[in-house]
Amino acid sequence: MSDDEGPDYEQLRGMGFICWREINDYNTNDNDTPIADTENKSKKKKRKLSISEENVPTKTDDIPAKKLKTKKKKKASATRSNQTHATSTLHSANKPASNNADDDKSQMEHDTARKIWLDLGVSKTIVQALIEQKFYEPTQIQRMVLPSAIRDRLDIIGAAETGSGKTLAFGIPILTHMENLIKQGEVKYGQFLTLILTPTRELAVQITSHLQTACQYTKLNIAVVVGGMSTHKQERLLSKHPEIVVATPGRFWELINEGDKHISNLSQLRFLVIDETDRMIEKGHFVDLEKILNLCNNLIHLTYSSEEMNHPQRQKFVFSATLMMKELEAMSKNKKQAVTDEHEKLAVLISVVGMSTKPKIIDLTKKFGTVETLTEARVTCSLEEKDHYLYYFLSLYPGRTLIFTNSIDCIKRLQSILTILKMNSLPLHAQMEQKQRLTNLEKFSSSENGILIATDVAARGLDIPNIQHVIHYQVPRSTQLYIHRSGRTARAEREGLSVIVICPEELHLYRKIIKTLNRDEDLQTFPVDFTNFSNIKKRVKLAVEISKLHHQVAKTTHETNWYFKAAKELDIELDEDIRDNELAKSAGTSDSKIKEQQLRNELNILLKQKIKSSDKIYSNSYPLLFGDPEKLLTKKVNLTAIDELKQRKPKQKKRKA
Numbered sequence: 198m199s200d201d202e203g204p205d206y207e208q209l210r211g212m213g214f215i216c217w218r219e220i221n222d223y224n225t226n227d228n229d230t231p232i233a234d235t236e237n238k239s240k241k242k243k244r245k246l247s248i249s250e251e252n253v254p255t256k257t258d259d260i261p262a263k264k265l266k267t268k269k270k271k272k273a274s275a276t277r278s279n280q281t282h283a284t285s286t287l288h289s290a291n292k293p294a295s296n297n298a299d300d301d302k303s304q305m306e307h308d309t310a311r312k313i314w315l316d317l318g319v320s321k322t323i324v325q326a327l328i329e330q331k332f333y334e335p336t337q338i339q340r341m342v343l344p345s346a347i348r349d350r351l352d353i354i355g356a357a358e359t360g361s362g363k364t365l366a367f368g369i370p371i372l373t374h375m376e377n378l379i380k381q382g383e384v385k386y387g388q389f390l391t392l393i394l395t396p397t398r399e400l401a402v403q404i405t406s407h408l409q410t411a412c413q414y415t416k417l418n419i420a421v422v423v424g425g426m427s428t429h430k431q432e433r434l435l436s437k438h439p440e441i442v443v444a445t446p447g448r449f450w451e452l453i454n455e456g457d458k459h460i461s462n463l464s465q466l467r468f469l470v471i472d473e474t475d476r477m478i479e480k481g482h483f484v485d486l487e488k489i490l491n492l493c494n495n496l497i498h499l500t501y502s503s504e505e506m507n508h509p510q511r512q513k514f515v516f517s518a519t520l521m522m523k524e525l526e527a528m529s530k531n532k533k534q535a536v537t538d539e540h541e542k543l544a545v546l547i548s549v550v551g552m553s554t555k556p557k558i559i560d561l562t563k564k565f566g567t568v569e570t571l572t573e574a575r576v577t578c579s580l581e582e583k584d585h586y587l588y589y590f591l592s593l594y595p596g597r598t599l600i601f602t603n604s605i606d607c608i609k610r611l612q613s614i615l616t617i618l619k620m621n622s623l624p625l626h627a628q629m630e631q632k633q634r635l636t637n638l639e640k641f642s643s644s645e646n647g648i649l650i651a652t653d654v655a656a657r658g659l660d661i662p663n664i665q666h667v668i669h670y671q672v673p674r675s676t677q678l679y680i681h682r683s684g685r686t687a688r689a690e691r692e693g694l695s696v697i698v699i700c701p702e703e704l705h706l707y708r709k710i711i712k713t714l715n716r717d718e719d720l721q722t723f724p725v726d727f728t729n730f731s732n733i734k735k736r737v738k739l740a741v742e743i744s745k746l747h748h749q750v751a752k753t754t755h756e757t758n759w760y761f762k763a764a765k766e767l768d769i770e771l772d773e774d775i776r777d778n779e780l781a782k783s784a785g786t787s788d789s790k791i792k793e794q795q796l797r798n799e800l801n802i803l804l805k806q807k808i809k810s811s812d813k814i815y816s817n818s819y820p821l822l823f824g825d826p827e828k829l830l831t832k833k834v835n836l837t838a839i840d841e842l843k844q845r846k847p848k849q850k851k852r853k854a
C-alpha cells in the first residue's frame with residue numbers, strides 16, 4: 198500500500214493501534230523489562246492476530262471443544278501474568294493461576310461467569326469471548342441494558358460514566374441478536390445489518406476492535422469507515438460485505454454519495470447505534486448525521502409495508518457519558534420545554550433516529566458527573582505559572598499522563614519546553630496526519646511514563662489502558678468536556694487523578710463546571726511543596742527562554758536564507774541596505790545561537806542537581822521517590838499523587854445529595 202493512501206484497517210492492527218488491550222497485556226507482562234522491545238512486540242501481535250483470524254466456527258455448538266481449549270490455553274498463558282489489565286482490579290479471578298487448585302478454582306469461576314452471561318440471554322459464542330477476556334460479570338450499565346435490549350428488544354437510551362463499559366452494553370445485545378437472526382434464517386451473512394456512528398476516527402477504530410474481540414468465535418465481519426484513511430481501501434473492505442460498519446458520519450456519507458452498493462441499502466439495517474450522542478449533535482457532525490438518519494428512514498418508508506413499519510424491525514441505541522437525560526426523557530414523552538439550540542438538535546435526533554415511543558432510558562449519571570474512583574484536584578495560579586506547576590507535577594509524579602490543552606499552538610509550545618527540560622512528550626491533534634496520530638497513541642499506550650499532549654480530539658471514548666493522570670492544562674470550555682477528558686483515567690474501577698490548572702481568566706469557566714457538576718465546594722487544592730519550587734521555576738524560566746530564542750533563530754534563519762536564495766535564483770543583486778540589513782539579522786542570529794547555548798549549559802547544570810527538601814528528594818530523572826533518603830536508594834517508598842492527596846484530605850469529593 199502506498200503511503201499516500203493512508204493506513205488501512207489491517208495496517209492499524211499491525212501498528213497495534215486497535216490492540217490496546219493486547220498492547221497492555223504484553224507491556225504489563227514485561228513490567229520490569231524495557232518496553233521498546235519491538236521484535237518481541239511484533240511477534241506477540243502476530244500471534245494475537247492469528248488467533249482472531251482463525252475464527253472458523255459460527256454457531257456456539259459448532260466450536261470444536263478441542264479448539265476452544267487450545268485457544269483458551271494460548272490466551273490464558275498470554276494473560277495470566279498481565280495483572281495490570283484495566284479490568285484486573287474488578288475481579289479476583291484475574292489473579293495468576295499458578296497451581297492445580299487455582300486452575301480448579303478458575304474453572305469454577307468460569308462456569309459461574311458463563312452462567313451469569315447466559316442467563317442474560319447472551320449467545321454462547323459471545324460468552325466464550327467475554328470469559329477469555331476475563332470479563333466475568335457485566336458492568337452496571339451492561340447489567341441494566343442487557344435484559345431490555347436482548348429479552349425485550351427495546352430501543353435504548355443509555356448514559357453512564359466514562360469507562361463503565363458502554364461499548365459492550367450495546368455491542369453484546371447486537372452481536373447476540375445478529376447471531377440469532379442468522380440462525381433463524383431471517384437474515385444472511387453478508388447483509389449490512391448494523392451501523393454504529395461515532396464522532397472520532399480513533400473511537401471508531403477502538404469500537405471495532407472491542408467488538409471484533411467479542412465476536413471472534415462468530416463469522417460476523419466488521420468494517421471501519423473513517424476519514425483520514427484511504428477511501429479506496431475502505432471501499433475494498435465494504436466490498437467484502439461486512440455485517441457491521443462502524444463509521445464517522447462524514448466519511449460514511451461520502452461513501453454513500455459515491456454509490457457504494459453495500460452501505461447504500463440502509464433499508465435492511467436492523468441495528469443502529471449513535472455513540473457519544475452529545476458530541477454528535479454538535480456542529481461538524483450533525484449535518485451529515487441528520488442526512489444519514491433521514492436516508493435510513495426514507496428507505497424504510499419505501500421498502501417496508503405499513504404493517505412492517507409498526508413492527509420494531511430496527512433496534513436503536515443512543516449512548517453517551519454526558520447525555521442530557523432530563524431533556525431526552527421529556528422529549529420522549531413529548532413534553533414541552535425551553536428550546537435551546539442543543540435541545541432542538543436533540544429533538545430532531547430523537548425523531549430522525551426514529552426511536553420507539555417507549556425507549557428504555559437508563560441513566561447512571563444522575564448523581565455523579567465523574568466516576569467515584571477519580572480523585573480530582575485543582576491548581577490555581579497565574580497564566581505564566583502554569584508551566585511551573587505542570588513541570589513540578591510531571592517531575593514529581595511519573596506515570597502515564599495525558600495533558601489536555603484547548604489549542605494546537607499550546608501543544609506545540611508545551612512540547613518544545615518539555616523537550617528542552619528533557620522530558621519526552623507526544624502530541625495529538627487534528628492537524629496531524631492520521632497515521633502519525635495513531636502511531637503516537639500506540640507509543641503513549643506502551644510507555645509506562647508516557648506523556649501525551651492533546652486537544653479534545655482525545656477527550657472522548659478513548660480506552661487507553663492505565664492512564665494514571667489527566668491534567669487539564671487549560672480549563673475545558675464545557676462541563677461535558679471536563680467529564681470526558683477526566684474519564685480517560687480511572688476507567689473500569691481503577692483509580693485515577695485529574696488536576697485542573699486554572700488561571701484568573703479561566704475562573705468563570707471553572708465555576709460553571711463546578712456548578713453544573715452539582716458540587717457544593719471547590720475541588721481540593723493540589724498539594725505543592727514550595728521548599729524547592731524556586732529551582733523548578735529557574736529550570737522552567739530557562740526552558741521558556743531557550744524555546745523562544747530557538748524559534749526566533751529558526752524563523753530568522755529561514756527568512757534570511759529565503760531572501761538570499763531568491764535573489765540568487767532571480768540573478769539579481771540585492772540593494773546594499775537590504776543586504777546589510779539581512780547580514781545584520783544573520784549576525785544577530787549568531788549572537789542568539791551563542792546565547793541559546795549558554796542558557797542550555799546553565800539549564801543542564803540545573804538538571805543534574807538533585808533537589809533536597811525536608812521530606813522529599815527528587816531529581817530530573819524518573820522515578821521520583823519520597824521519604825527517607827535511605828529508602829530512596831532501595832526504591833522502597835513510592836507515594837503517588839493520589840496518595841499525597843489522600844494523606845492530606847481523605848474525603849475529597851463532596852457532591853450535593
Ligand SMILES: Nc1ncnc2c1ncn2[C@@H]1O[C@H](COP(=O)(O)OP(=O)(O)OP(=O)(O)O)[C@@H](O)[C@H]1O
Pocket residue numbers: 283284287331332333334335336339357358359360361362363364365517518657658659660684685688689
Ligand atoms: N464486563 C466487563 N468486565 C470487565 N471489564 C469490562 C467489561 N466490559 C467492558 N470492560 C472494559 O472496561 C473498559 C471501558 O469500557 P468502554 O470503553 O466501553 O467504556 P465507556 O463507558 O464506553 O467509556 P467512555 O464513556 O469513556 O467512552 C474497557 O477496557 C473494556 O474492555
